[in-house]
Amino acid sequence: MATSTPAILPRVSCDQCPLRQCRSFRDFSSEELGFVHDFKTGEVSAAQGMSIMVEGERNPQLYTVLSGWGFRYKILEDGRRQILNYVLPGDLIGLQGHLMEEMQHSIEALTRMTLCIFERDKLPKLFRHHPSLAYDITWLAAREESMLDEHLLSIGRRSARERAAYLFAFLDARVKSVAAPPADRPFILPLTQQHVADTLGFSLVHTNKTLRRLVQQGLIRWLDRGCEVLDTERLYHVAEWRPPKEGKRPFI
Amino acid sequence: MATSTPAILPRVSCDQCPLRQCRSFRDFSSEELGFVHDFKTGEVSAAQGMSIMVEGERNPQLYTVLSGWGFRYKILEDGRRQILNYVLPGDLIGLQGHLMEEMQHSIEALTRMTLCIFERDKLPKLFRHHPSLAYDITWLAAREESMLDEHLLSIGRRSARERAAYLFAFLDARVKSVAAPPADRPFILPLTQQHVADTLGFSLVHTNKTLRRLVQQGLIRWLDRGCEVLDTERLYHVAEWRPPKEGKRPFI
DNA sequence: CGTAGGCTTGAGAGCTTTCAATTCATGTGG
DNA sequence: CCACATGAATTGAAAGCTCTCAAGCCTACG
Incomplete structure (x- = not known):
């Protein structure tokens, strides 16, 4: 800080x-x-x-x-x-x-x-x-x-794997709605595993093991200080979640 | 339902x-x-x-x-x-x-x-x-x-006992701010243990064991389909929480 | 009197944390 | 350029927490 x-x-x-x-x-x-x-x-x-x-x-x-x-x-x-x-x-x-x-x-x-x-x-x-x-x-x-509300549902009731999948699906949907992808390169979510842990309510160690599993299954890739989403659809499926359909939204 | x-x-x-x-x-x-x-x-x-x-x-x-x-x-x-x-x-x-x-x-x-x-x-x-x-x-x-926000902090980071203490402290503060106590009788929070479980993100069994502990320590009393708060101050202390000081609030 | 809903309890399986180390990349000062 | 410190990711193992399964108890109610 x-x-x-x-x-x-x-x-x-x-x-x-x-x-x-x-x-x-x-x-x-x-x-x-x-x-x-x-x-x-x-x-x-x-x-x-x-x-x-x-x-x-x-x-x-x-x-x-x-x-x-x-x-x-x-x-x-x-x-x-x-x-x-x-x-x-x-x-x-x-x-x-x-x-x-x-x-x-x-x-x-x-x-x-x-x-x-x-x-x-x-x-x-x-x-x-x-x-x-x-x-x-x-x-x-x-x-x-x-x-x-969605975060509460996730932390309260989803399993470790589902919870992580939800987080990345959610963040992926959010970036995509406000930014064009950096020319021919993928979006990178600029997180550290400690941030993920503090979002999901897990310890750092357990978070690491959970992410590792998502990586092995080809859902995401973990970079230094960042996450690349590889398979949005499968994340949605694991998390049993879809991005809300928002029309135009205000911006003040 | x-x-x-x-x-x-x-x-x-x-x-x-x-x-x-x-x-x-x-x-x-x-x-x-x-x-x-x-x-x-x-x-x-x-x-x-x-x-x-x-x-x-x-x-x-x-x-x-x-x-x-x-x-x-x-x-x-x-x-x-x-x-x-x-x-x-x-x-x-x-x-x-x-x-x-x-x-x-x-x-x-x-x-x-x-x-x-x-x-x-x-x-x-x-x-x-x-x-x-x-x-x-x-x-x-x-x-x-x-x-x-407070619920998220609670579910994500508080232990079972702290989480339950927070819930009852929170609800107790909320009822008291909108109702006078029923003449010389205590407030009863009209919950079932299943509701508590679904709020805290625990199974019913574990919720029961956690509540039992709070009862034995004299923080609450459990009635049929309801909870009576016995020691507000101690709940605040366990939960490490205080009700927000709100001035007058709107009511539409 | 039987049923249903809500509360309790014990026990074993499974999930998560903590502790302890290790690797690796980056950046700083000598 | 090298030595060293730092931040981030990784891994194994044991301890501790939480879940599921399986019963049993009690009260209210038809």
Whole structure:
């Protein structure tokens, strides 16, 4: 967990936003775009391993992820850590710290990330004057909730192999919905086995043995600090899961 | 899982709503109250064991719980069931089915429940004309998310004993925030050991052995189809958890 | 009085953790 | 360039936790 200061980047106009080109996001009216642009105060870049928010913090920044991966987690006093979910481009983070008294979880950068910073005090104004955007925020919250529901089902009731298969199927589906594959090279999920262990609720050793089995069966390949998904369909089958069919989704 | 038809009850005016007297809920302006009353189309009562929504359903009703307990759950094809969270008075349910294509989980009544039915088509109108209520809905979604985060931490990283202690501490805190204790008698959490097992991710047998231990240590008492919390502080300590300090919360 | 649902218990099999080492690639300072 | 420290992945073995199987008990209810 590095703690260097984040690099502040110049503000880029929202209609230039490369992420907005992505076909999974819904189109915004120029009026909406105008407000969002106004809502935005700048961009930051966070290095791998940097902590972006920490549990207990009051009134943190409100961000949208522009690029890179992060993860949300909680820890118990003795250090046991549970990863709650992953954060990818298009995700809105820090909302909880505004609605509740303080942040109830922490977020750390899994790769280098760039984040779009919003002016927190304008959130009430957004609700007052932009019902369509307010609706979008609620939509995003409902989507997060539904991902957490699936994680709970997985941790609570799936076997080790099924659980791991679910995780990779889930992450694979998520990256694919926000990024074009890097030219003729496969997607790599930028995880360490410790992250996988802390997501699935297993020890590192057992995680290793479980992954090894998936590798031998040709479902995934394990690289240094990363996982390549080889057979999506078979993962879906093992996990007994399919990616939800989402129409266009909002992106603030 | 009974399947008798729900009993439709007459509509009661919202400013008479007994739940609204409860001091954990924020006050509404008469204007807000007026809209909510208009939003409401009636009440239903559901018997114990009745299923209120089922996974896959499209466009379900939107309800607020007025009284009783329910639970949200998901099941795998072979019948393994995971309880995701409990539903208590003041909770809004069915929102997901409107924002997403279809319901991603089911809800069943744990005791007899009465529900307040909203007119689903007015949700957009709510966002357009009542930003404060839209904000409340988002608030409720964020709160649900934060409960799920805690459940994930619990299932993923706590030991059997800690996990059970967390569950009872959590439920105890939740009932106490929405109901006055039944005159000079203790609160009873209306669960069966099978529900506990499906919440904690354990088998029934192991759940029984874990509960037995908590009983012997004087933390809880187990009744037929119910749990009485005896020592809240000690439960908090075992679970290494405290109820979140919430100010007034919205209630739609 | 018989049945059903919920709670208990013991025992063996199976899954997961912990402990202890080892390998390998990368990066740093001498 | 080499020696050394570090982070990540791997492996075997024993201890500990959890599951399944198999009964039995008890109460409520028709």
